[in-house]
Amino acid sequence: MKNRIAQLLANATDKLHQDGVLPEPIDSSSITIERARDNSHGDFASNLAMALAKKAKRKPRDLAEALVAALAEDEAIEKVEIAGPGFINFFLKLASLNQVIGKVLSAGSEYGRSNTGKGQRILLEYVSANPTGPLHVGHGRGAAYGSALAKLLGFAGYQVEQEYYVNDAGRQMDILATSIWLRYLEAGGAELTFPRAGYKGDYIRDLAAQLRQQHGDQFDHSSAVVFADQPEDEAHSDNDSENPSGDKEAHIDGLIGRAKQLLQENYATVHAHGKDVIVADIRQDLSEFKVEYTTWFEESSLVISGAVKRAFDQLNDAGHLYQRDGAWWFRSTTFGDQKDRVVIRENGEPTYFATDIAYHLQKLERGFDQLTDIWGSDHHGYVPRVKAAISALNQDPDRLEVLLVQFAVLYRGDQKMSMSTRSGEFVTLRELRNEVGIDATRFFYLMHKSDQHMEFDLELAKSNSNDNPVFYVQYAHARICSVLRQLADSDRKLDSVSSNYELLVEPQEQNLIALLDRFPELIENAARKHEPHTLTYYLRELANGLHSYYNAHQFLVDDEVLCCSRIELIRAVQTLLVSGLDLLAVGAPESM
RNA sequence: GCGCCCGUAGCUCAACCGGAUAGAGCACCGGCCUUCUAAGCCGGGGGUCGCAAGUUCGAGUCUUGCCGGGCGCACCA
Known part of the structure; x- marks a missing residue:
């Protein structure tokens, strides 16, 4: 109906152009028709007369008169009125x-x-949380948003695939594996001080217990050996005066190194155990939350397949890389980033960014017209460097679109809840679903604009769920x-x-x-x-x-x-x- | 300090490419069940659209400055 009215108006402008009222023809696509907010303004309204008044050097209302006079008859239209500063209001017949x-x-x-969407192929990537623990309520928002958006885009004629990027390579996963192993040692009777930077959630103990059940005591080592000559950990509380100046990151890195050294090939077993169980849990969690992915893509596969190396070579051949301080840097500032970024660390390990470049290149090569990533808004600073990398690889950076979702701030009554995976103090998506119900949880998340901060009051959602x-x-x-x-x-x-x-x-x-x-x-x-x-x-x-x-x-x-x-x-x-x-x-x- | 996002009713949030008198829900006040489910409906009060300029026929919406909040500024992911 909107289009029909726009066409009527377009014809009218042509007529006025021929009559010399309008100096030049009007692009019909620029004609806007709005639904009237107020019944007294009819069913549809156009601001065309006001928009063209200047060009035609006539008063809006006069121009509106001329436009209405030039309108062709249409059986769907009951009457046309001019109102306010020059709106043309259309009243439609009930029958139509x-x-x-x-x-x-x-x-x-x-x-x-x-x-x-004209069948345009879109790869929608969302959630993609590190498999270092269960999903929490922050991830839930991205999950609800991404899955609803996928359905909407599909309904609007886009060909959408949904993907979860499993970050199963890198330091966070090593911290996870080491955390599990330390809990495993504890379960075997070892006395130790759990590292500050380790994952402290209860689920780590469960994973450790499973490990002991499946593999017995073959991963045991004395805590004296494990902790010998390690860098000091950060104090566990502010008034812990015994080791005030420790570095928790150096400490955990030392423990990771010790784990690999002592466990040898068994380290991979511990690592895989944590990843497999947690990824399976995430998959089930999302599936129950009505989030269905087309593909689950593992970061580690990019390293194994050599895709990271290929992306590196391609950037290097194009002259976008340089070495400094023993590391390899990508000159992203050439493409508008605020500073250059490391892709290969001093220790020879690729950074997360390096594999992410390979990942995005690979996604483009899979033939999608548009890559749409949904990220937590805390990653917004990461957008320019990824776009820079795409440009450097001679691709159009506009083919990547990043949608940022603000975190849902969780309250229990007046109390703000922590959402740190590391500390283990968080409300899981599963807990939220069980308390509030899947339908209400999804709808509640989706009620708010994704880039708007949102408060999720657990007490309210639970106690007043009927509201x-x-x-x-x-x-x-x-x-x-x-x-x-x-x-x-x-x-x-x-x-x-x-x-x-x-x-x-x-x-x-x-x-x-x-x-x-x-x-x-x-x-x-x-x-x-x-x-x-x-x-x-x-x-x-x-x-x-x-x-x-x-x-x-x-x-x-x-x-x-x-x-x-x-x-x-x-x-x-x-x-x-x-x-x-x-x-x-x-x-x-x-x-x- | 620099960059991105956000300031709308007491609270949580909307507002189609700049349009006419800025809208819902919750909360508050007052009505409606002998009739298809009252988890509902109808009515009422409640606003300096953070502040100030600018752009124009017209600004919550666009521009600039300021104030306030969030996030980011790693050889973490």
């Missing part, structure tokens, strides 16, 4: 608005699907189902009755019809702008419309034609409630 009910019912779950808007939307769906059930259980046969949407003149009915009509463009915008939260707002509005209607009017009335018409309207509403909730991967229960 009401047609949307039939459209929704015949298209069903396909209503709103578009080809906006959660998701129930409000689901209830609307359940109510419709209930009405339809009662109709089916009755003796009435409406099949032979044909509906007449002209009868749907109540304000609540007109409101719902307008909402149905808005759905396709809402989906298109939500997908294009990566804003699934607009869908949650829409669904609340749609549910509100239904609840108001429900309270104001009886659907199962004696008048068969009216009854049939109303039933078809609420079936259309039901269709979109299901579609919308499905795009958010939230359930639509038939009764509550």
Whole structure:
């Protein structure tokens, strides 16, 4: 409908151009049509007259008069008015608005699907948390956002693949392996002071216990040997005066080295045990949270396959690398980064950045038109260097799009919760799901714009879960189902009755019809702008419309034609409630 | 110090490419169940859109400065 009005206006501008009112032809794509916010402004409005006033050297209202006079007749339009500073308001005939009910019912779950994306291939990478522990509530937001966005993009005609990048190489994983091993030694009776920089969560003890169960005591070493000649650890508390000046990072690195040295080939067993169990746990966790990936891509495979080496060589051959202080640096400042970055450390190990360059190159080579990464906003400073690397590899940096998700700050009542994986003090996504429920958790996350800070109050989410808007939307769906059930259980046969949407003149009915009509463009915008939260707002509005209607009017009335018409309207509403909730991967229960 | 993000009702958040009188939920006040689920509906109070300039027919939205908050500025990931 929007396009139809835009076309009418475009034709009118052509006419005015020919008549000499407008100095030059108007690009029809620049004509904007808005949905009127207020009923008194009709159904659609255009600011065209105000936008062109300057160019035409005429007053907006005069120009609006001329445009309206030049408009061709259209059977869908009831009347056209000029209002305010020069808005052109379009009032549509009921008959043309009401047609949307039939459209929704015949298209069903396909209503709103578009080809906006034209089949463009997108690789959406999200969560990608280090497999060093269970996912916490911060990861949950990225998981909900990424999975909903993937569905939205798919519905808007993009070809989307979802990927989890498993960071299974590097120092953090060594810290994990060493932490497990130390807990394993403790479980075997060793007395030791657990390193400050180690992973302290209880799950580490569980992993250690499993290790002892599967491999017995073959990894045992005396703690005296393990801790001999290690750099001092940082004090475990502020008033620990015995070792005030220790370095926790040097200490843990020393322990990692000792672990590798003492365990030899068994170190890989410990390392793999931690990774395998935790990755499996993450996979299950996300799957239960309705997050489904196309691929799980392991960072270590890039090292093994030589992709890291190839990326390094390619950068080096192009003259973008140099050596300094024993390390290899990428001259990212050439491409707008604030400083150059190390890719190969002094000790010969590639940095995380080096493997990430290889990873992004590899993703581009897999033939995607667009790489979309969803990162925690704390990584925003990392964007320029990755884009710099892509440029240096002679690729278009715009093919990488990074969406930043602000962390959800978790509160338990008034108390802010820590979310450090290292300290082991965090609320897991699983705990959150179990306490709040999957549907409510997803909806709650998705209610807010992803780049907006968000407060997640656990106490509120738990104790007042009935106040959660998701129930409000689901209830609307359940109510419709209930009405339809009662109709089916009755003796009435409406099949032979044909509906007449002209009868749907109540304000609540007109409101719902307008909402149905808005759905396709809402989906298109939500997908294009990566804003699934607009869908949650829409669904609340749609549910509100239904609840108001429900309270104001009886659907199962004696008048068969009216009854049939109303039933078809609420079936259309039901269709979109299901579609919308499905795009958010939230359930639509038939009764509550 | 430099860079990125954010300041909207008491609280949590919206506002389509700059549009008409800035909207919801929670909380508060007052109504509505002999009728399809009251997990609902209807009405009411509540605002210096952080502050100040600028751009223009028009600014919560764009520009600049300031104030306040978050994050980043590793041979960690």
